Amino acid sequence: MTDIALIVNGENKTVSVPPETTLLKMLRENLNYTGSKLGCDVGDCGACTVLVDGLAVNACLILAAQAEGKEVLTIEGLSTLEKYHPIQKAFEDVAALQCGFCGPGMIMATKALIDQDQDLTKQEIKDALSGNLCRCTGYTKIIEGVVDAYQEITGKKIPATKPRVA
Amino acid sequence: MKPFDFIQPTTIDAAILALAEHNPNVRILNGGTDYLVELKHAAQSPGVVVDVSRLQDLRGIEIIDAGLRIGAGTTHTEIMADPLVKEYVPAMIDAAHTVGAVQTRNLGTLGGNLVTCVPSMDSGPTLLALDAKVIILGSKGTRQSSLTDFFIGPRRTSLEPDELLLEIIIPKENLGKPASFIKFGLRKGQALALVNAASALWVEGNKFKDVRIALGAVAPVVMRATKAEALLEGRVISEDLVQEAAKIAVGEAKPIDDFRASKEYRNDLIEVGTRRTLQAALTASNIKN
Numbered sequence: 147m148t149d150i151a152l153i154v155n156g157e158n159k160t161v162s163v164p165p166e167t168t169l170l171k172m173l174r175e176n177l178n179y180t181g182s183k184l185g186c187d188v189g190d191c192g193a194c195t196v197l198v199d200g201l202a203v204n205a206c207l208i209l210a211a212q213a214e215g216k217e218v219l220t221i222e223g224l225s226t227l228e229k230y231h232p233i234q235k236a237f238e239d240v241a242a243l244q245c246g247f248c249g250p251g252m253i254m255a256t257k258a259l260i261d262q263d264q265d266l267t268k269q270e271i272k273d274a275l276s277g278n279l280c281r282c283t284g285y286t287k288i289i290e291g292v293v294d295a296y297q298e299i300t301g302k303k304i305p306a307t308k309p310r311v312a
Numbered sequence: 313m314k315p316f317d318f319i320q321p322t323t324i325d326a327a328i329l330a331l332a333e334h335n336p337n338v339r340i341l342n343g344g345t346d347y348l349v350e351l352k353h354a355a356q357s358p359g360v361v362v363d364v365s366r367l368q369d370l371r372g373i374e375i376i377d378a379g380l381r382i383g384a385g386t387t388h389t390e391i392m393a394d395p396l397v398k399e400y401v402p403a404m405i406d407a408a409h410t411v412g413a414v415q416t417r418n419l420g421t422l423g424g425n426l427v428t429c430v431p432s433m434d435s436g437p438t439l440l441a442l443d444a445k446v447i448i449l450g451s452k453g454t455r456q457s458s459l460t461d462f463f464i465g466p467r468r469t470s471l472e473p474d475e476l477l478l479e480i481i482i483p484k485e486n487l488g489k490p491a492s493f494i495k496f497g498l499r500k501g502q503a504l505a506l507v508n509a510a511s512a513l514w515v516e517g518n519k520f521k522d523v524r525i526a527l528g529a530v531a532p533v534v535m536r537a538t539k540a541e542a543l544l545e546g547r548v549i550s551e552d553l554v555q556e557a558a559k560i561a562v563g564e565a566k567p568i569d570d571f572r573a574s575k576e577y578r579n580d581l582i583e584v585g586t587r588r589t590l591q592a593a594l595t596a597s598n599i600k601n
Contacts (some may be wrong), residue, residue, distance in 0.1 A: 147316060165318030165361070168348070188349045190502055192415060201371060201389070201418040205545025207345050211318060212365055255414065277413025 154179065155223025161210070170194045170205035173220060181221035181250045185279075192278035194281050195251035196220050202258035204277075221250035224257065227292050232259060233295040242291035244282035252278050256292050260299055268293065268307050313348075314357035320366060324449065327476055329366050329601035330450040334360040335474040341365065342385055343419040345412065346428045364476065370423070373397060379484040382475040384423025384446075389414075389437075391422060403510060407438045407493040410508070413493040413501040423477045426462070429469045429533065430504075436463070436534035437510035438493045440526035442486045450475035451516075463533035489514060489522075494580045498572065505529045506573040509585035515542075515597045520544040525557070525590070528564035531583055537561035540586065549594065558587035 151160045154177060161176045173179045173196070184195035187206050194205040195220040225231040230238065233256050243249045252275065259266070261272040271292050280288060293304050317334075321327040327479055331338055337359030341347055344365075351358065362567050370385030380400055382391070388408040391397055396405050411417050411425065411434045424499060425435040426446065440459050448455050451474050463503045491512035497503030508528040514521040523544045525537040540561040547553055567578035 164315060164353070166313035168314055187352065189345055189412070190414060193414070195415055198563075202415050203418050204345075204415045207348050209318075209341070209344065209348070209363070211320065212341075212363060214345070258414070269396075273500065274414050276499075277415045 150210050150214050152213050153216060153217045155218070155220060155289075163210050165211055167207065167210045168206050169196070169208045169210045169218070172210035173205060173218070174228075179220045179222050182254075183247055183250060185247070185251075190279070191251070192255060193251040195254045195278065197254060197258055200258065200261060202255050202277075208294070219254070219257075221254060224253065231257075232298050233260070233291075234239055236295035236298060237288070237291040240287050240290045241256075241293060242284065244284050244288045248278060248280040252280070252288055252292075256295060257293075259292075260296055263300070265302060266296060266304065268304055270295070313351045314354060314552065316351075317359045318358045318363065319360060322366065322477070323392070324364075324367055324369050325475070327362055327367065328449060328451055328506065330360070330362045331474040331476065333470075334362075335598040338362060338473055338601060340427075340476060342370075343387065343421045343449060344429075346424065351521040353508055362470070365440050366540045370478065375487075376481075377484070380443075380482040380487055382422055382480045382482075382540065384426075385478055386417065386423075387416035387421050387422050388412075388425075392417070399441060401482055403438045403441075403491040403493045403512070404435075405511070407434050407495075407508075410434045410493075410495040410497070410505075413551075416502070426459070426480070427469055427471060427477055428562050429463055429465075429467050429562075431466055431534065432505040432508065432529035432530060433534060434495060434505060434528070436525040437508050437528045438491060438512075439482070440488060440534055440536060441510040441512040441524040442482050443524065445481045445483065447478045447481065448475050454478070459534075460536070465512045465532050468534055486512070490593045490597035492589040492596065494589050495584065496584050504572065507567070507578050508580035509582070509595045511586065511589035511591050513590070513593050513597070515549065515594065517549070518548055519546055520549055520553075525561055525586055527561065527565055527582060527585070530533045530578060531596070537564045539564055544590075554587055554590045554594075557590065558583045561586040 183193035184192035189204045189207040201222045341357040371383040391408040450515040494509040513523045523541045530532045530596045538556040569575045
């Protein structure tokens with residue numbers, strides 16, 4: 147067993163797990179943060195996306211022991227049921243999610259992107275979310291939600307995209 | 313995952329000692345974007361896993377006497393944001409950008425991409441086209457290797473179980489060399505390359521000089537198209553010559569048929585990729601002059 151001390155959603159935590167435990171498994175099974183989802187378990191789907199020291203990572207591809215001393219943010223750290231984060235509000239307003247399984251990952255990837263505080267284009271948003279799969283295939287609404295959240299949070303505008311020429 | 317013993321050394325020397333002590337039942341873990349997937353499917357425990365992801369000395373990008381030094385533990389995201397890379401080897405930014413997706417690039421490292429040594433690795437072609445070298449540390453000391461000697465076969469490098477890839481060096485004479493990288497995948501994010509390619513060249517007067525063409529996912533390891541390079545070397549630059557070189561490159565590669573793409577399609581991509589990267593390197597050269 148390895149003792150791991152880290153910060154999860156602003157709280158100090160110490161957990162004792164076998165070294166082969168992924169951060170995702172520890173979050174879900176030892177700390178009961180079940181918002182981050184286990185999808186493909188090989189880093190393809192992004193449903194397990196959490197922020198480690200501000201960077202979006204697949205929690206299934208990092209050992210819990212590698213997160214020792216780091217600051218982890220999961221979907222549970224973003225808001226309460228009473229008060230949504232602006233990203234969640236934007237997703238709700240455009241009905242971005244259907245089944246919702248990809249939602250926590252999508253929202254955390256969006257959070258990492260907006261936190262970088264850069265001027266974004268729609269193409270850059272799509273690029274930043276290319277590691278998150280939605281099997282309800284609702285990408286159009288999700289991207290709309292991200293655009294709205296970005297504009298709401300930063301006060302910036304996404305440049306209008308050129309119409310596609312046939 | 314099968315249980316394993318886990319060591320997190322705090323210095324490179326301690327990592328080498330741990331590797332020597334547990335050789336050969338020992339593996340190195342850094343970003344883990346590939347190795348943890350392998351571990352999840354492995355029937356047997358690797359024995360001991362040495363996690364080098366905390367070694368700050370393995371990270372970082374700087375100019376040294378020999379050229380541009382990139383620590384093997386530098387992530388693809390760090391490469392994409394680095395001002396020295398942008399100034400001297402911008403094609404590496406394009407290559408890093410095609411690795412996996414944001415989540416993969418935040419964890420995955422340049423050294424890891426090379427050590428994993430899959431034929432479709434996205435870091436390989438650009439580095440090969442720029443004659444990059446690798447510096448390796450083991451219990452017997454440091455050694456240097458060309459990438460050509462380092463890559464042995466699919467998922468096989470010359471790295472011994474008790475050795476650690478320390479850094480990648482782009483030689484001084486190739487800093488600022490016009491170069492270009494292209495990747496063809498089935499989608500933009502998370503896709504393995506069907507074919508990837510990189511070209512680097514100098515323009516002297518109106519002639520090609522020191523041309524390098526490297527191709528990925530078309531042979532057991534990332535390879536140079538040396539016949540196509542030789543065709544161009546010292547000749548007057550022309551569009552026809554570029555087209556001809558691209559056709560020759562197709563003949564040098566040995567792409568496979570698989571569920572991602574047919575051999576015929578890959579051959580077409582090799583031609584297009586070689587042509588476009590040569591053209592883009594020429595364009596980069598014009599902009600510079």
